[in-house]
Amino acid sequence: MQRLRTPADVAALKKRVLLERGAKPFWVTVCTGTGCCAYGAEGLADCFQKEIEERGLGHTVGLRRTGCHGFCERGPLVVIQPKGICYLGAKEKDVPLILDKSVLGNGAVESLLYLDEQTGKRVRRAEDIPFYKYQKRILLENNVLVDAASILDYVAVDGYSALAKALTEMSPEAVLDEVKKADLRGRGGAGFPAGVKWETTRRVPGIPKYVVVNGDEGDPGAYMDRSLLEGNPHSVLEGLILGAYAIGASQGYIYVRQEYPMACKHAQRALEQAREYGLLGKDILGSGFSFDVKIHRGAGAFVSGESTALMNAIEGHVGEPRPKYIHTSEKGLWGKPTCLNNVETWANVPFIINRGADWFRSMGTRSSKGTKIFSLVGRVKNSGLVEVPMGITLRDIVFKIGGGVPKGKKFKAVQTGGPSGGVLPESLLDLPVDFDKLDEAGSMMGSGGMIVMDEDTCMVDTARYYVNFLAHESCGKCVPCREGLRQMLNILDRITAGEGREGDIELLEELSEFMEMASLCALGRTAPNPVRSTIRYFREEYEAHIHEKRCPAGVCAALIAYEIDPEKCTSACGACARACAVDAIQKIDDTYAIVQEKCIKCGSCYTACPDKFQAVLKLPASAVLRPTPIPVPQMETRV
Amino acid sequence: METTNTTTEQPIPLPLDVVVIDDEETFTEGCRQTLEIGGYRSAVARSGHQGLDLVQATHPSVVLVDLKMPGMSGLEVLTHLATAAPLVVPIVVTGHGTVDSAVESMKVGAFDLLTKPFEPEKLLESVRRGISLSVLRKAATEPAAQQEVEAVRAAPQTKNDVVLQGLGMLGEAYSLGLDKREVLDELSYLESEAKYHAQSLGQIKKKERAILDIRNELLEADSIMEKYDFQKSALIQVLLDVQEKFHWIPRHIIHWISARLNVTAAEIHTIVNFYEAFSLEPRGKHCVQVCTGTACHVRGAQEMLLRVSAVLGIEPGQTDCQQQFTLETVHCLGCCALAPVVQIDKDYFHQPSKNRLARIVKSLNQEEGITCRD
DSSP states (O other): OOOOOSHHHHHHHHHHHHHHHHTOOEEEEEEOSHHHHHTTHHHHHHHHHHHHHHTTOTTTEEEEEESOOSOGGGOSEEEEETTTEEEESOOGGGHHHHIIIIIISSOOOGGGSEEOTTTOOEEOBGGGSHHHHTOOOSTTGGGGTOOTTOHHHHHHTTTTHHHHHHHHHOOHHHHHHHHHHHTOBOTTSSOOBHHHHHHHHHHSOOSSOEEEEEEOOOSTTOOHHHHHHHHOHHHHHHHHHHHHHHHTOSEEEEEEETTOHHHHHHHHHHHHHHHHTTSSBSSGGGSSOOBEEEEEEEOSOGGGGSHHHHHHHHTTSOOOOOOOSSOTTTSOGGGSOEEEEEHHHHHHHHHHHHHOHHHHHTSBOSSOBSEEEEEEEESOSSOEEEEEETTOBHHIIIIIITOOOGGGOOEEEEEESGGGSEEEEGGGTTOBOSHHHHHHTTOOOTTOEEEEEETTSOHHHHHHHHHHHHHHHOOSOSHHHHHHHHHHHHHHHHHHTTOOOTTHHHHHHHHHHHHHHHOSSHHHHHTTHHHHHHHHHHHHHHHHHHHSOOOTTSOOGGGEEEEEOTTTOOSOOOHHHHHOSSOOEEEETTEEEEOTTTOOOOOHHHHHSOTTTOOEEEEEGGGSOOOOOOOOOOOOOOO | OOOOHHHHHSOOOSSOSEEEEOSOHHHHHHHHHHHHHHTOOEEEESSHHHHHHHHHHHOOSEEEEESOOSSSOHHHHHHHHHHHOTTSEEEEEESSOOHHHHHHHHHTTOOEEEESSOOHHHHHHHHHHHHHHHHHHHHHHSHHHHHHHHHHHHOGGGHHHHHHHHHHHHHHHHHTTOOOHHHHHHHHHHHHHHHHHHHHHHHHHHHHHHHHHHHHHHHHHHHHHHHTTTOGGGHHHHHHHHHHHHSSOOHHHHHHHHHHHTOOHHHHHHHHHHSTTOOSSOOOSEEEEEEOOHHHHHTTHHHHHHHHHHHHTOOTTOBOTTSOEEEEEESOOSOGGGOSEEEETTEEEESOOHHHHHHHHHHHHHHTTOOOOO
């Protein structure tokens, strides 16, 4: 290990690493992101390691455990480089075959390749899989090439070259100007221009200045920050160092959720490595610029992702927001100028410095430049992380990349922006995705969660879900948010329980308006969005719940019941009874029946019933016959 | 000194069981005869002084003393006996059985109290028990027993044994069939005292262990705080590490941190209550987290939660009685593509079935050596 003393050392190190790596013509890349690990990726990688060693291929075949590749739905993912063959869902038993065919031979294990349903052909290369084909992967691209544990891997893909460039060729002002020119908007939600924020922090007097990475990814349904911090923490760190250089900050913080243990670990290791190599600490690369970073773990509170709350938390206080009469860029951490940006925003910076603002501006729409990572999840075939240029339509994301809704169900809506966002119905599918267009449609960009919902998703239940989440997460400091959410939850609880009343919808609308006006922070102001947008686009579902006591999607437990159709239950296989967690299914004669009193409506039987029978029915609660009472024997009367 | 011939004329059979001290001849004679019938060897003294001399000379087991005598009174005799012949068991006889005299005589060491007139059976019974007690007393003064007592005294750590021994003796005393209410009360009081002390000794030991545990925990908390240089701003980080270490935030640690980092306990409580990650109650060894993120929600997280809850037999937020599992919901685990997802300790599971869950629970229980319910 050598300490890098000048910017030229970075280029020299890269050259050396590439030369060493060049000796191995093949690389097996196993994704060990959290998603793939749940499918057993670690064991698979160990298996590859063992097989390579046993066959004595150590000098020709390298193994790399990387961060998230994005296509989490089909994990574990294995990519053979440089051929680019992408295997989905590989098992340990497939390891010898994969090595035989695609590393030693020129073929591929067909059964593990992506099957294009439309053409019926197997797709060999990752770039040709529709999920990857329509993306524009810039931030995520290196995730496939980099082992998060190795700073050398990052250096090999031009890592820290932007820092070297900035420290030799550019003044702090020039770095700032480049970011401003690129029109980089904050990826955390509101889309505030990062350059403007940086400039304020730089301009305002006050020493020391701070820079903060906001990795408190509290949005349920979004996990791109996790993947970046886990898969390529150095890219975020490099962006942060560049920002600190431009702003003149001497101390940085990375705020990570403690629910992401792997992200904490990898970020911590990245800091240590950067310090060893002289990329953090005193006199970075001999430039005279000194900067260091600490990690702060969040303790699980959605509101702590709000900038003032996050800073309170770093100071060791309760993570509650404060009114923002003065921006944190002027008075932030300990009253000093502080620049806070999202993980993804920071990760964009090295690319802007390396490739120039014009390159960045070439992607996206008039008001939103560059690319954005979305977590495309929910009721969609190919779920995972997708990086797309701004301005792409929702239709392209959901249908071209995501492959549409599975099991032939009908698309209903897509939810963006997390609990502060809203739902977008089918009619808005051709909406170009950028900050302003989403705002106009009553939703927002948020941190990039994109949850696809199909006809089996109840919109009232969705609204209730978000309100419940927010009511739980509201810090309680201001009345409109605390009480408003509580009342909203009461109303929605009633509606979903089949006790909705006339005028409930109007009351919800009124509450929404009030909360938006009077709440202290963004959490409260945007909290009514899920309710408002669902009412706006799916009012008829609310009405069905209230007037007909019916849940059209068959979700609200109080309004549905399960029943076994004895005519369809021809084989009486008992799959439902075995799946039932509460033994509510009993065999009666040669068929099964559900004891409604015991049933907790978990739907296990519904999913367990083989597709060829589909004997378990989901019905409106009112339609299910109560078990017939035992008839009272009556005396026959004789005349 | 006034003496009478009747006693001195007769040869005194040795060793003596009983010495009867009273000035009334009819009574002493009656007693002597009763005792003879009962098989006890006895001698009679007509006054307190004579009685004391006789006791010194013959070392009887039991002394029968009348409280009301000319010259030296019965109480005085008892007082002298307590110092001069502590092994002798005195039984008090009185013509006017008042509570006062009974209490007084008990105070100076009387073993039993007989009120004149009494049935011969009663006298025999009382003497029998007195002799049993005397045997016990004599046994305790044997050199071996003496050493034992000394050894117990010298080793204060075996106090517990002494108490237990005492309990044993009490048991014997009971077996002697004492039926006097006062004595019984006294004995049962002593017994409860002894039990209490034995119990508190046990509790003290328990407390000592608990204090040691707490001390170790505080030391660990110290080492955690040291990692952050005892910085006040690292409070949340410290608490996170404490939570990870102990699976909850114990009260004493809150106070300890409060003192060490110079923040108020109230502030720590605010933080602990505010954040999801902290728990003020002990959690199970294994944490089962059901993700209720949006992606999981639309793919049936609620239904899965019902299932997990049914398999574990606990509701979200609860810990089972064996302190094995805690069931929690979490807002997003960030594995949205695998939705719906459950995290058990460090492992993630994609929509496990009832049977899979049951298997996982069973294997985790077996690790701990706990046989689980079906």
